[in-house]
Amino acid sequence: MSAATSEASPGAERSGSRPEPDDVRRGAPDLARGVALLRPRSAWEAVDFGFAFARPLYARMLVASALVVLPISTLLLLLRVPAEWVALAAWWTKPAWERISLHVLSRSLFGERPTVRETLRALPRYVRRDLLAWLTIRRPSPTRAFDLPVTQLEGASGVVRAQRLELLHRGRFTGASVLLLVFLAHLELALLVAIALLAAMLVPDPVDFDVMGWLFQLGDDAAPGASVALSLLSVLVSLAVAPFHVAGGFALYLHRRVDLEAWDLELAFRRLAARLEGRPSHPIAQAGRTIGVVVVLGLALGLAGPIPTHAEGLDPATARSEIAELLADEAFHRIETISVPRFLLDRELDDEEDDGPTAFAAWLEAFAERFAEVAEVGLVAAALGFLGWLSWRILRSREGVFGGSRRDGRARRVGAPRELFGLELAEETLPDDLAAAARTLLARGERRAALALLYRGALSRAGSLHGIQLSRGGTERECVDVVRAGMSEDGGRYFASLTDAWVRCAYGQIEPDPALSDGLCGEWSRWFAPGGGDA
Amino acid sequence: MLDATLRLETPEGVDLALAPAGPVVRGLAASIDGLITWGGSILALIALSSAGRTGTGVSLLLLFGVQWFYPVLFEVLGGGRTPGKRAMGLRVIDADATPIGWNASLVRNLLRVVDLLPAFYAAGLVSMLVGSRFQRLGDLVAGTLVVHAPSVGPPPRDGPASDDRLGARSCPVLVRAADQRAILAWAERRGQLSDERAVELSDLLAPLTGAVGEAGRDELVRIANGIRGST
Incomplete structure (x- = not known):
């Protein structure tokens, strides 16, 4: 218990000389130095925030606490203390060595990230406060991780601590902190069994060694060394889980204080005030708001599993006989001779006799038979339907059953858009001789209207004449790319310049000069009139 | 700055903030679902046990159906929420924030078998704690996420x-x-x-x-x- 204190006492004097940075002590912490975005969250979101926060710090928390716990445990084992007692001691002293993780977490919240060495040097400073109370009356507390910051970070004890806890526990996080402890306690047990099982699985068959039996056989029958192994394993699992317990509780504590003190608003207000006064706001506060987003693409392959390539021309009758033939083959049979002790056989026979069918069972059996008949018909019908559908698909698309042309097929079904960027594209809304109509508009000086007509016509004919598929949600620029891909190079260039002129005119209010508009109008028929020029 | 939320931008330029849900809350949701499925199955088993071996057969079929398809049906038809997830304010979605479909849901629930190994979902738990988005192996394969999606409550309490x-x-x-x-x-x-x-x-x-x-x-x-x- 107090061994944890003596372990790292040599470094105490030196580290004490350094001015201590603000933790999340009472009073306002320097939030601008914070590395995590604190805002009101639900209790479980807060716990998950704690886990996410702990992840990059996990290694140093684990190493630092292991460097304290494992040497002491080994020492106790060498002193001939029974292994079970050593494991119990490690478990009992959790409130002491969990403080190591809390130290790392709390310092890291404000960008400090103490190393293992620094953490252990500082150990005597943070481990002592109220240690005796924590190891005795407070040991059974179900809200340990939630309460520990009040002792360790706020330095509260006695009446102050009681009042403080009364306030903190009034929030919506207390229940979550209890459930957190319950869950993680189960997790520890589960991991213990899981690791033992994994070891048992990894023992090769010829080796006749029952890992589970060896490990969990306690009491007088226990194999020598087994209890040491089990105790050590449980200490290791405790060490591995503890950082998450501390991080979850710490996060709950932080979010309770965010509720009480509105840290997020303080940060927002400080930034706003700085901007209003023309000061640059704190650089750290500005930095790093972007979070890398990684999108894992969903499993694109889906259900398009094995494709029955020979499914055409196979009617159910032949299929059935073929199946029967195949199943009759020797490959599907394995003949085994099993010898069973006589008495087991007898017992089974007895069981069967005992198990006489009741009325309900008879009914159920009859029902099952009837159901099976109906289901058989249904299944055959479904199979026939599936075959029909399959052959229809095969006849319809020569490219293949599922593969290849799926995308094109969908596009064809959608059809050409009737409208793009608010421009009507249906053929019937366009004049018959579009180039002539545009020329008349140009002659009247309505260059914008003329350009609109030409552009609409070009978009519409790109679909109907050149078979280019424009997507409904595309932009002008995307249309240019699609048209370029589907037309000759000159045609594409023409469409690009037409688009450019239209975009300038429509969005920039810059009318094209007469030479350009006349040129565009003159060349239009070459590309987009039916039967005009080389398409 | 660590925010524990995932930001996705849709093609429409809308920012979606997702908060992936971690092992504790998901474990509790799974416990609730487990209580429902096992409780229901055991009741059915008891009811059917009077019917002898046929009853046993039917109840085993029932058990199979419930164990494998209870989560899938609820996830796909119930907006990504099994009763347990609903109780804990969780929702399963595709990793690109679209609603989960049959394929993804089947895959992630079939892979429970892998997550279960070697006992008590240990593989799934470790995978969740190691990955940055709390995905168990089934989630990784199916490309799904479990996120916090508390049901929309009344508007926040007003000031005095x-x-x-x-x-x-x-x-x-x-x-x-x-x-x-x-x-x-x-x-x-x-x-x-x-x-x-x-x-x-x-x-x-x-x-x-x-x-x-x-x-x-x-x-x-x-x-x-x-x-x-x-x-």
């Missing part, structure tokens, strides 16, 4: 009722939407803060309100009222 009587005024300078939200949140969460703390915060905005202390606080309340558009 006397706030309305202070009247409203427009914000003296143009401030960004995020700042307006912060001012509104201050007014709405004032009931949870001590009055000293509320004043401390409003003092920070003295450049905006032109006053400190209670006068500044009242002025900020008026500005918040103005932003909210109430009188």
Whole structure:
């Protein structure tokens, strides 16, 4: 218990000389130095925030606490203390060595990230406060991780601590902190069994060694060394889980204080005030708001599993006989001779006799038979339907059953858009001789209207004449790319310049000069009139 | 800055903030689902046990169906929520924030077998704690996420009722939407803060309100009222 204190006492004097940075002590912490975005969250979101926060710090928390716990445990084992007692001691002293993780977490919240060495040097400073109370009356507390910051970070004890806890526990996080402890306690047990099982699985068959039996056989029958192994394993699992317990509780504590003190608003207000006064706001506060987003693409392959390539021309009758033939083959049979002790056989026979069918069972059996008949018909019908559908698909698309042309097929079904960027594209809304109509508009000086007509016509004919598929949600620029891909190079260039002129005119209010508009109008028929020029 | 949320931008330029849910809350949701499925199955087993071996056969079929398809049906037809997830405010979605479909749901639930190994979902738990988005192996393969999606409750508690009587005024300078939200949140969460703390915060905005202390606080309340558009 107090061994944890003596372990790292040599470094105490030196580290004490350094001015201590603000933790999340009472009073306002320097939030601008914070590395995590604190805002009101639900209790479980807060716990998950704690886990996410702990992840990059996990290694140093684990190493630092292991460097304290494992040497002491080994020492106790060498002193001939029974292994079970050593494991119990490690478990009992959790409130002491969990403080190591809390130290790392709390310092890291404000960008400090103490190393293992620094953490252990500082150990005597943070481990002592109220240690005796924590190891005795407070040991059974179900809200340990939630309460520990009040002792360790706020330095509260006695009446102050009681009042403080009364306030903190009034929030919506207390229940979550209890459930957190319950869950993680189960997790520890589960991991213990899981690791033992994994070891048992990894023992090769010829080796006749029952890992589970060896490990969990306690009491007088226990194999020598087994209890040491089990105790050590449980200490290791405790060490591995503890950082998450501390991080979850710490996060709950932080979010309770965010509720009480509105840290997020303080940060927002400080930034706003700085901007209003023309000061640059704190650089750290500005930095790093972007979070890398990684999108894992969903499993694109889906259900398009094995494709029955020979499914055409196979009617159910032949299929059935073929199946029967195949199943009759020797490959599907394995003949085994099993010898069973006589008495087991007898017992089974007895069981069967005992198990006489009741009325309900008879009914159920009859029902099952009837159901099976109906289901058989249904299944055959479904199979026939599936075959029909399959052959229809095969006849319809020569490219293949599922593969290849799926995308094109969908596009064809959608059809050409009737409208793009608010421009009507249906053929019937366009004049018959579009180039002539545009020329008349140009002659009247309505260059914008003329350009609109030409552009609409070009978009519409790109679909109907050149078979280019424009997507409904595309932009002008995307249309240019699609048209370029589907037309000759000159045609594409023409469409690009037409688009450019239209975009300038429509969005920039810059009318094209007469030479350009006349040129565009003159060349239009070459590309987009039916039967005009080389398409 | 660590936020524990995942931001996705849709093609329409809408920012979606997702909060992936971790092992504890998911474990609790799974426990609730387990209670429901196993409780139901055991009741059915007891009811069918009177029917001898046929009953056993039927109940085994039932058990199979419930164990494998209960989560799939609820996830796909119930908006990504099994009863347990609903109780814990969780939802399964595709990793690109679209609703989960049959394929993904089947894959992630079939892979429970892998996550289960070697016992008590140990593989799944380790995978969740190691990965950055709390995905178990089934989630990784199916490309799905479990996120916090608390059901939308009543609007946040308003500040003290006397706030309305202070009247409203427009914000003296143009401030960004995020700042307006912060001012509104201050007014709405004032009931949870001590009055000293509320004043401390409003003092920070003295450049905006032109006053400190209670006068500044009242002025900020008026500005918040103005932003909210109430009188």
